[in-house]
Amino acid sequence: MSIQVFDSIAALRAALADVRQAGSSIGFVPTMGALHAGHGRLIEQAARETDCVVVSIFVNPIQFTDQQDYRLYPRNLAADVPFCSALGARIVFAPSAAEMYPQPPRSFVEVSGVSERLCGEFRPGHFRGVATVVLKLFQIVQPERAYFGEKDAQQLAVIERMARDLNIPVAVVGVPTVREPDGLALSSRNQRLSPEERRIAPVFFQALQAARERIAAGVEDAGEVRQAALAVLGRQPHVRVEYLEIVDPAEMQPVDPIQGPVRVAGAVWLGSTRLIDNVLCLPGGLTPAR
Ligand code: AMP
Numbered sequence: 433m434s435i436q437v438f439d440s441i442a443a444l445r446a447a448l449a450d451v452r453q454a455g456s457s458i459g460f461v462p463t464m465g466a467l468h469a470g471h472g473r474l475i476e477q478a479a480r481e482t483d484c485v486v487v488s489i490f491v492n493p494i495q496f497t498d499q500q501d502y503r504l505y506p507r508n509l510a511a512d513v514p515f516c517s518a519l520g521a522r523i524v525f526a527p528s529a530a531e532m533y534p535q536p537p538r539s540f541v542e543v544s545g546v547s548e549r550l551c552g553e554f555r556p557g558h559f560r561g562v563a564t565v566v567l568k569l570f571q572i573v574q575p576e577r578a579y580f581g582e583k584d585a586q587q588l589a590v591i592e593r594m595a596r597d598l599n600i601p602v603a604v605v606g607v608p609t610v611r612e613p614d615g616l617a618l619s620s621r622n623q624r625l626s627p628e629e630r631r632i633a634p635v636f637f638q639a640l641q642a643a644r645e646r647i648a649a650g651v652e653d654a655g656e657v658r659q660a661a662l663a664v665l666g667r668q669p670h671v672r673v674e675y676l677e678i679v680d681p682a683e684m685q686p687v688d689p690i691q692g693p694v695r696v697a698g699a700v701w702l703g704s705t706r707l708i709d710n711v712l713c714l715p716g717g718l719t720p721a722r
Contacts, residue, residue: 435517437524441532441572444525448486448573451522456483460575460602462566465489465526466506466620467515470610474579477607479520486573487516489526494537495561506620525573532568540564543590543597546684550586550697551708554674559590566591570600578602583609583617585695585710589684609709611637617709629702632668636700639664640711643678643696647713654678654688661696674699674706681712690715 438444451458459482461474467489478485489512496502509526516524540560547559570578580588592604610618615637616630625633643661651657657678665671676698680687687694690713697710 433522435513435521435524437513437526439525439527439531441527444486444523444572447523448484451484452574457577458482458573458575459485460569460573460578461485461487461521462569462578462580463487463489464491464505464620465512466508466623467512468610468618468620470581470583470618472515472519473610474581474607475516475519475521477605478577478579481605482575482577484523485516485521486523486525486575487521488569488573489524490532490565490569492532492561492565493529494533494564495558497555497558504624506623525569532565537564541567541594541598543594546586546589546593546682549679549684549686550675550677551699552586554699559587562587563590563594567594567598567600570595570602575602577605579605579607581609582606582712583619583709585681585697585712586684589682592682615641617707619707621705621707624705625702629670629705632670633702633707635665635668635671636698636707636709637711639676640696640698640709644711644713647690647694647696647715650716652689652691652715654686654690657690657696661698665700670702672701674701 459478461478463471491505493502513524541563542560543563552559588606595602595604614634616633639661642664643657646657646660661676665673678687678694678696681695694713695710699708
């Protein structure tokens with residue numbers, strides 16, 4: 433069956449009513465497009481676990497804190513549609529900003545606490561925009577299951593909490609981060625790195641690995657773990673650290689001492705490109721990097 437592409441909410445709803453009528457389950461993968469193998473992993477898992485996979489492609493203006501970043505965000509629908517199709521998606525929903533926001537929105541979802549630290553601190557309003565658009569998309573698609581990457585661990589925690597707090601009947605599924613062979617997490621933003629920046633970029637994952645090794649070796653002092661990661665980043669003067677924190681994986685609040693599972697999460701700038709990444713760490717034992 434060939435893939436269907438919708439830009440209208442009403443037409444998508446009508447098609448999904450037929451899908452539900454036929455007794456098929458719906459899996460949903462929200463994205464901002466410029467799709468790569470990281471998104472691909474989410475689509476593949478959704479296709480294994482549900483009958484009809486819907487991928488949304490929407491660069492959501494209300495989650496950008498910088499208009500320049502919104503304008504420059506890569507867009508490539510012509511390549512994204514066949515990519516989704518090849519991985520087993522049945523529907524692409526690619527609405528315009530006017531379709532999603534016919535009038536300036538007055539209603540927003542705020543997930544307090546979980547949204548405050550890390551990216552929330554440096555991108556005020558970002559998670560409000562994310563939670564709001566994801567709730568809108570959940571209302572439109574009404575999926576049984578929705579797939580989010582652990583690469584954006586705070587986003588995943590925000591959406592999990594929103595779904596629980598607001599009794600949204602969807603299973604939120606986290607999918608491990610897909611990386612380049614040198615460790616760099618796949619991201620649509622990687623396209624913006626110069627060759628020199630791309631060469632340096634793996635130092636970010638190396639720093640997170642250094643933290644993970646300390647935690648696995650039994651170091652409980654969060655400050656010491658943090659310093660170990662910062663020391664690795666410090667070897668590259670072109671990397672500017674925005675934040676690097678050790679947090680509880682669900683609450684996204686700082687943890688010290690480290691006595692249970694934590695995420696070491698960071699944001700760094702390479703020139704004008706901002707990269708985020710994180711790893712899940714367990715004290716006293718190395719887990720596979722995710
Ligand atoms: P984005 O298009 O950047 O908004 O991402 C859409 C979804 O893909 C989000 O749930 C991301 O966490 C996920 N994603 C992006 N990059 C990766 C990656 N390298 N590995 C796994 N999931 C990813």
